[in-house]
Amino acid sequence: MKLFVKTGAVVMSFMLLFGILFRLNDGETILTSQSSGRKLPIYCVDRGDEKKIALSFDAAWGNEDTKNILDILAKHNVKVTFFMTGGWVSNFPDDVKAIAAAGHDLGNHSESHKQMSQLSAAQCEEEIRIVHDKVKELTGVEMNLFRPPYGDYNNTVVETTNAMGYHCVQWDVDSLDWKDYGTDSIINTVCNHKHLGPGSIILCHNGAKYTPAALDSIITNLKQQGYEFVPISELIYKENYEMDVEGRQHLKSGDESTAAPAPSV
Secondary structure, three states: OOOHHHHHHHHOOOOOOOOOOOEEEOOOOOOEEEEOEEEEOOOOEEEOOOOOEEEEEEEEEOOOOOHHHHHHHHHHHOEEEEOOOOOHHOOOHHHHHHHHHOOOEEEEOOOOOOOHHHHOHHHHHHHHHHHHHHHHHHHEEEEEEEEOOOHOHHHHHHHHHHHHOOEEEEEEHHHHHHHHHHHHHHHHHHHHOOOOOOEEEEEOOOOOOOOHHHHHHHHHHHOOOOEEEHHHHHOOOOOOEEEOOOOEEOOOOOOOOOOOOOOOO
16 A cells, blocks of 8 residues: 555656646646646635535555444545545445445546556546446446546546546645554644645545544544535536636636536446
8 A cells, every 4th residue: 555655646746846837728627737738637626715625535455444434424424535446346345335325426546556647548548437337337326536546647647537527636635644654643634734725635545544543533623624524526616617826626707616527438
């Protein structure tokens, strides 16, 4: 687990270094870098006066803590988003059904947790489609949220994702739970994060050692700060939005958010 996420952190740092300035292409709602033309996923959202945030869990290994996490979320009446790999879906189908039954978002995290930027468009599509079909067969849910493993992407990944009716989603608050620094470290990292604010998307992992122990305090603390938890599907804008230099979605003036289009997979 540590190897996976540490590799992802290096990749993510590299991408942020070379993607500081962004622009919106005419007629498109995809963030791009002025220097490289890179198209970028959604990192966070401008919700105006609404202090809404989204909590997300990447599920790629193990299910020992999944029930505990779901119980804590139910206790606080909080809905979140789980991004699941195809291997995890195949290994733990009952957990997938439980997540769906509890009203949480089901998100796609690729079939085999590869670095998507190294794949062709056809391979990217296959990585997304296989998981999509598995989850649809299990739950009837047509997923439309995709998070690339390690946060690794390129134009091909974003374009393929969007062409399939998906929204490519990253995060702006990393809990760093994968570093196993302990419960208090996770709580402090999330609740005092410099990027935490209305519209933030928080990254956690369902298989991280101390995440379940930290979760109750994180939710309690953030609610005390006035935040409302919503799943990512309710946080992001689906169309008629523009992006700023921080990768934050802004609804265009005079427009209203619309429902996500049905995936074309």
